[in-house]
Amino acid sequence: MKEKMEFKTETKRLLDMMINSIYTHKEIFLRELISNASDAIDKRHYLSLTDSTKAADQYEILVEANKEERTLTISDNGIGMTKEELVEHLGTIAKSGSKEFLEKIEKEKTPDVDIIGQFGVGFYSAFMVAKEIHVYTKSVLDGKGHVFTSEGLDSYEIEDCAKDDFGTKIVISLRENTEDNQYDEFLEEYQIKELIKKYSDYVRYPIKTWVTKYDEKKEEDKDEEEHTHLELETINSMLPIWKKNKSEVTDEELNTFYKSKFMDYQDPISHIHVNVEGMLTYNALLFIPKKPIYEFNDRNERGLQLYTKGVFILDKCKDLIPEYLRFVKGLVDSADLPLNISREMLQEDRSIKKIATNVEKKILSELGRMLKNDREKYEEFFNDYGINLKFGLYEEYGAKKDSLKDLIILSSLNKDKRITFAEYKETMIEGQKEIYYAVGKDKEAVLKLPQMDLIKNKGYDVLILADDVDEFMLQVLSEYDGVKFKSINQGDLDLIDEEEAKKIDELKETKKDILEDLKKALPECKDVIFSKRLVEAPCCLSAAEGLSFEMERVLAQQHQGHGMKAERILEINPNHAVFQAMEASYEKDKESLNQYAKLLYTQALLMEGILPTDPKEFSNSLCDLMLQALK
Ligand code: ADP
Numbered sequence: 001m002k003e004k005m006e007f008k009t010e011t012k013r014l015l016d017m018m019i020n021s022i023y024t025h026k027e028i029f030l031r032e033l034i035s036n037a038s039d040a041i042d043k044r045h046y047l048s049l050t051d052s053t054k055a056a057d058q059y060e061i062l063v064e065a066n067k068e069e070r071t072l073t074i075s076d077n078g079i080g081m082t083k084e085e086l087v088e089h090l091g092t093i094a095k096s097g098s099k100e101f102l103e104k105i106e107k108e109k110t111p112d113v114d115i116i117g118q119f120g121v122g123f124y125s126a127f128m129v130a131k132e133i134h135v136y137t138k139s140v141l142d143g144k145g146h147v148f149t150s151e152g153l154d155s156y157e158i159e160d161c162a163k164d165d166f167g168t169k170i171v172i173s174l175r176e177n178t179e180d181n182q183y184d185e186f187l188e189e190y191q192i193k194e195l196i197k198k199y200s201d202y203v204r205y206p207i208k209t210w211v212t213k214y215d216e217k218k219e220e221d222k223d224e225e226e227h228t229h230l231e232l233e234t235i236n237s238m239l240p241i242w243k244k245n246k247s248e249v250t251d252e253e254l255n256t257f258y259k260s261k262f263m264d265y266q267d268p269i270s271h272i273h274v275n276v277e278g279m280l281t282y283n284a285l286l287f288i289p290k291k292p293i294y295e296f297n298d299r300n301e302r303g304l305q306l307y308t309k310g311v312f313i314l315d316k317c318k319d320l321i322p323e324y325l326r327f328v329k330g331l332v333d334s335a336d337l338p339l340n341i342s343r344e345m346l347q348e349d350r351s352i353k354k355i356a357t358n359v360e361k362k363i364l365s366e367l368g369r370m371l372k373n374d375r376e377k378y379e380e381f382f383n384d385y386g387i388n389l390k391f392g393l394y395e396e397y398g399a400k401k402d403s404l405k406d407l408i409i410l411s412s413l414n415k416d417k418r419i420t421f422a423e424y425k426e427t428m429i430e431g432q433k434e435i436y437y438a439v440g441k442d443k444e445a446v447l448k449l450p451q452m453d454l455i456k457n458k459g460y461d462v463l464i465l466a467d468d469v470d471e472f473m474l475q476v477l478s479e480y481d482g483v484k485f486k487s488i489n490q491g492d493l494d495l496i497d498e499e500e501a502k503k504i505d506e507l508k509e510t511k512k513d514i515l516e517d518l519k520k521a522l523p524e525c526k527d528v529i530f531s532k533r534l535v536e537a538p539c540c541l542s543a544a545e546g547l548s549f550e551m552e553r554v555l556a557q558q559h560q561g562h563g564m565k566a567e568r569i570l571e572i573n574p575n576h577a578v579f580q581a582m583e584a585s586y587e588k589d590k591e592s593l594n595q596y597a598k599l600l601y602t603q604a605l606l607m608e609g610i611l612p613t614d615p616k617e618f619s620n621s622l623c624d625l626m627l628q629a630l631k
Contacts, residue, residue: 002159008092011124015152018127026181029125030063030192031199031260033074033170036123037061038203040078040168042312044140047079054140056166062232063196063209065187070174072186076205077167080139086148086158090123090135126172127152129183134171138163196235202257204310206234240310242285242333246273258287262329266290269381272330272366274358282355286330286363292384293329302326304359307333308341319346320356324392324400325363327385332359367407371420379418382409390469398476405477410470413443413462421480427461433494434486437463439471439550450537450607451489457535458495462488468554475551489542489549489608493533504530507574514586514593521597524568528597531571538576541604542569549608570601595621 048055135148145163150156174183215227268287303316393404409418440446544567555561
């Protein structure tokens with residue numbers, strides 16, 4: 001029975017784009033179809049590991065041209081598709097890359113013709129060359145044959161059909177030639193061979209096509225016409241790229257492989273090719289994408305592809321890579337794993353654990369190398385992935401801190417570029433005992449903090465923490481190479497000279513009363529003190545050791561910390577005119593202190609970026625003062 005069905009809207013959009021494509025490398029359709037065929041064989045092979053009745057004697061992909069009919073046929077003896085799968089996979093966009101492709105086009109309005117090839121838009125790319133496509137398929141799962149037919153417009157048809165073998169045969173009826181496009185070239189033997197070599201050389205199954213062979217001429221037939229016959233020949237070398245010797249693979253080959261395998265349209269920033277032989281034998285190919293790849297289908301699950309002896313096992317093996325390196329794409333091919341290993345067994349597998357440790361080390365040492373030899377590239381990397389490394393350092397109670405601390409770069413007050421902790425340490429001035437840091441979105445914001453006055457004068461550099469995780473990370477580290485980290489607004493900074501400090505300590509005694517009354521007026525403060533860090537500002541807020549204001553904010557945002565608050569200390573600049581005026585008024589009228597104390601405290605809060613709990617009271621208080629002044 002023939003059934004006619006409509007494509008989904010999204011699919012129609014993609015098809016429309018394919019049909020009207022002016023993309024010049026339409027040839028990539030062959031790569032896409034061969035890759036689908038290879039995946040389908042993988043699936044059948046995998047299934048047959050637990051059910052040998054599902055196996056084929058020999059797996060292969062066949063590409064055949066028919067010049068009279070103007071058709072190109074790609075057949076595989078893979079798993080095939082059931083009727084439901086035909087609808088689900090070919091009637092709807094399944095491929096994450098295609099969705100990303102559409103979104104990119106949508107975003108950029110004018111489609112960049114070049115990105116078609118770079119994304120690889122799967123089965124639908126065949127409509128760049130086809131006027132009609134027939135997909136004959138018989139699934140190993142139900143043994144029923146179906147044919148899917150479409151011209152790539154609004155709809156497709158599905159009909160039962162007889163098919164001898166399991167697998168899928170895709171027949172493309174090529175479009176008529178135009179001035180710009182010679183579709184006939186896809187029927188030429190040399191062209192087919194070249195395309196298979198170019199795009200699908202590493203496919204693990206033989207890709208065969210008919211190749212013309214010249215019959216040997218016998219002496220006596222010298223004058224006769226040359227005779228030829230056709231022979232089915234395997235065109236691809238089948239050796240997976242990751243199994244090749246490092247020296248035999250060019251960067252360009254690796255980049256091409258990466259793009260088609262991981263559906264990226266840009267070259268990766270870095271690749272790592274590992275061949276290990278010995279007690280543990282494995283190959284790994286790892287890539288750092290230029291920009292993080294967002295996958296729509298599987299919500300960005302982390303993991304590397306796992307192969308054993310060249311046979312695909314698992315798409316996202318998360319046991320191979322730690323969470324903080326989730327942005328790394330790649331694969332591991334181990335020689336030591338049983339083919340039918342389950343996910344549960346993988347978790348326990350000792351060789352997987354060892355490989356994972358090695359893979360992590362390799363990636364970190366590659367990053368260290370990049371930081372040392374190609375700073376600019378590293379900074380670019382850090383823009384996108386630095387946050388992952390920071391979390392990696394912070395998580396698991398800092399278990400990874402030693403391997404990660406030298407990969408962190410942060411902005412600083414005195415430098416235009418981000419610096420490492422080691423670089424900070426190198427620029428420390430004589431007498432400077434600690435590594436200072438301030439929380440703020442950038443240099444400008446940090447410079448405005450009242451607590452910066454003294455440090456600036458001293459010429460000390462200050463690390464600028466702009467990411468939420470930064471301060472947590474420093475807390476986990478607590479020190480770098482023997483030098484402690486110190487927040488500019490927590491604890492005693494120890495920056496003023498002894499004499500000055502003594503003076504302030506004395507003031508504490510002589511002005512005990514007013515300090516006591518200020519404290520009484522501000523029950524939310526743990527303490528009110530004379531500041532040893534202010535020069536120009538009248539007051540500032542500092543936090544007692546422990547939780548900082550920034551950490552309080554981050555925890556509250558994440559609904560963690562159960563309402564924990566940083567302990568607030570109001571620091572007052574005793575040399576500031578405002579304090580002196582307050583004191584004079586206090587001498588006359590002790591009650592006046594209450595209102596001024598609150599105002600001062602609220603200002604200190606605001607400078608820290610913390611909103612007062614009662615803004616209305618603050619406003620009323622200010623209005624009172626304005627009225628008095630304006631009278
Ligand atoms: P992708 O291959 O990236 O998933 P495609 O649009 O090329 O995207 O294919 C969609 C789906 O159709 C595949 O995931 C697969 O399930 C199915 N499919 C395509 N070609 C074949 C084939 N030759 N044999 C079996 N299934 C296939």
